[in-house]
Amino acid sequence: xxxxxxxxxxxxxxxxxxxxxxxxxxxxxxxxxxxxxxxxxxxxxxxxxxxxxxxxxxxxxxxxxxxxxxxxxxxxxxxxxxxxxxxxxxxxxxxxxxxxxxxxxxxxxxxxxxxxxxxxxxxxxxxxxxxxxxxxxxxxxxxxxxxxxxxxxxxxxxxxxxxxxxxxxxxxxxxxxxxxxxxxxxxxxxxxxxxxxxxxxxxxxxxxxxxxxxxxxxxxxxxxxxxxxxxxxxxxxxxxxxxxxxxxxxxxxxxxxxxxxxxxxxxxxxxxxxxxxxxxxxxxxxxxxxxxxxxxxxxxxxxxxxxxxxxxx
Numbered sequence: 001x002x003x004x005x006x007x008x009x010x011x012x013x014x015x016x017x018x019x020x021x022x023x024x025x026x027x028x029x030x031x032x033x034x035x036x037x038x039x040x041x042x043x044x045x046x047x048x049x050x051x052x053x054x055x056x057x058x059x060x061x062x063x064x065x066x067x068x069x070x071x072x073x074x075x076x077x078x079x080x081x082x083x084x085x086x087x088x089x090x091x092x093x094x095x096x097x098x099x100x101x102x103x104x105x106x107x108x109x110x111x112x113x114x115x116x117x118x119x120x121x122x123x124x125x126x127x128x129x130x131x132x133x134x135x136x137x138x139x140x141x142x143x144x145x146x147x148x149x150x151x152x153x154x155x156x157x158x159x160x161x162x163x164x165x166x167x168x169x170x171x172x173x174x175x176x177x178x179x180x181x182x183x184x185x186x187x188x189x190x191x192x193x194x195x196x197x198x199x200x201x202x203x204x205x206x207x208x209x210x211x212x213x214x215x216x217x218x219x220x221x222x223x224x225x226x227x228x229x230x231x232x233x234x235x236x237x238x239x240x241x242x243x244x245x246x247x248x249x250x251x252x253x254x255x256x257x258x259x260x261x262x263x264x265x266x267x268x269x270x271x272x273x274x275x276x277x278x279x280x281x282x283x284x285x286x287x288x289x290x291x292x293x294x295x296x297x298x299x300x301x302x303x304x305x306x307x308x309x310x311x312x313x
Contacts, residue, residue: 001027002037003113007102009125013117023130025113026105037103042066043096047073051105054090054181058188060195068098074131074196077185078112079141086178090185093138095131102127112137128206132215135193139218142182146225149178153232160240172237179233183226190223257306264302265295 004021006014013023026033034048043066050056056075063071074095082089091110096103106112112134120133152175159168193215196202206212272291 001029002033003027007124007126007130012122013124013130022101023127024101024103026103027110027113028108029105041068041096041101041103047096048094048105050075051092051094052107053092054087056092058185058192060192063096066098068096068101071096071098073097074192076135076138076189076192078110078138079145079182079185080110080112081141081144086181090181093134095134097127097131102130126205128202129208129211131202132206132208132211136211136215136218138189139215139222142186142222143218143225145178145182146222146229149175149182149229150225153229153236156236157232160236160243169240172233172240176233176237179226179230183230186223186226190219193219257303260306261299261303264299265292268295268298 003025004016004018005023005025006016006021007023008014016022024037026037029037029048037043038045038047043063054077056077058075058077060074061072063073074097076093076095078091078093080089080091091107091112093112094103094105096105104113116130116134116137119137124130124133152171156168156172156175159171203212268291
């Protein structure tokens with residue numbers, strides 16, 4: 001589906017038609033619609049190939065040999081607010097920017113454009129402002145998700161001190177997976193935005209120091225949070241490992257002590273059960289009970305000794 005909007009300094013963003021619109025939004029675009037745009041504007045054949053994959057690389061590249069004047073492509077990755085897995089929540093957003101036309105590609109079921117217009121429709125007066133507000137909203141989504149991850153890390157830290165159940169370990173794996181994806185996406189977008197800020201035409205046309213400051217502040221905030229939470233998650237993972245090792249040590253201590261206690265009656269009964277002469281009590285029924293009683297008594301004494309012994313020294 002292709003939507004047409006007109007961006008102007010007088011009216012901001014308004015719905016339009018193909019004849020007057022200067023902003024084209026592709027949402028759930030079919031293969032034929034993509035091919036038509038590529039043919040119409042002479043775009044690279046592979047420009048939309050990675051648009052549905054979470055692994056799409058954020059980048060900024062000039063577009064040559066197109067029918068658009070001084071065009072370039074900017075690819076960012078947004079984090080959608082859904083209950084899906086992290087791979088399905090990461091949605092690449094492609095901006096194809098030229099002097100007279102802006103093309104934006106968003107994935108299936110994406111609400112990014114709707115949210116963007118709901119929050120900033122009246123503030124957007126040119127292509128550069130639309131891209132700037134989009135970047136700002138992208139980082140807002142990442143920060144919001146990182147705040148939720150902090151709650152998960154706190155819950156995991158508390159669980160690691162009490163239990164090593166499978167559910168907690170599964171949650172640790174899921175949270176680690178999210179942190180890895182977000183960490184790499186933020187690192188890739190940082191490099192992309194550094195190249196974008198070096199475009200003098202972009203900054204001159206944007207001419208909005210406040211928005212630029214807010215973007216850089218949000219960017220720095222998100223990058224700082226992901227560093228802290230990544231280290232915290234590694235600490236929690238190490239705590240889980242230490243707790244499992246400690247529980248295993250206690251279990252082995254119990255099993256070794258039990259084996260030692262059981263070995264004492266087995267040793268005594270083995271000696272008295274040897275088929276040789278000269279053993280005391282061999283010809284008496286009382287001898288059997290004496291041997292059993294002595295074995296049990298010695299086992300109890302050893303058990304009490306092991307219980308009181310401090311193995312940490």
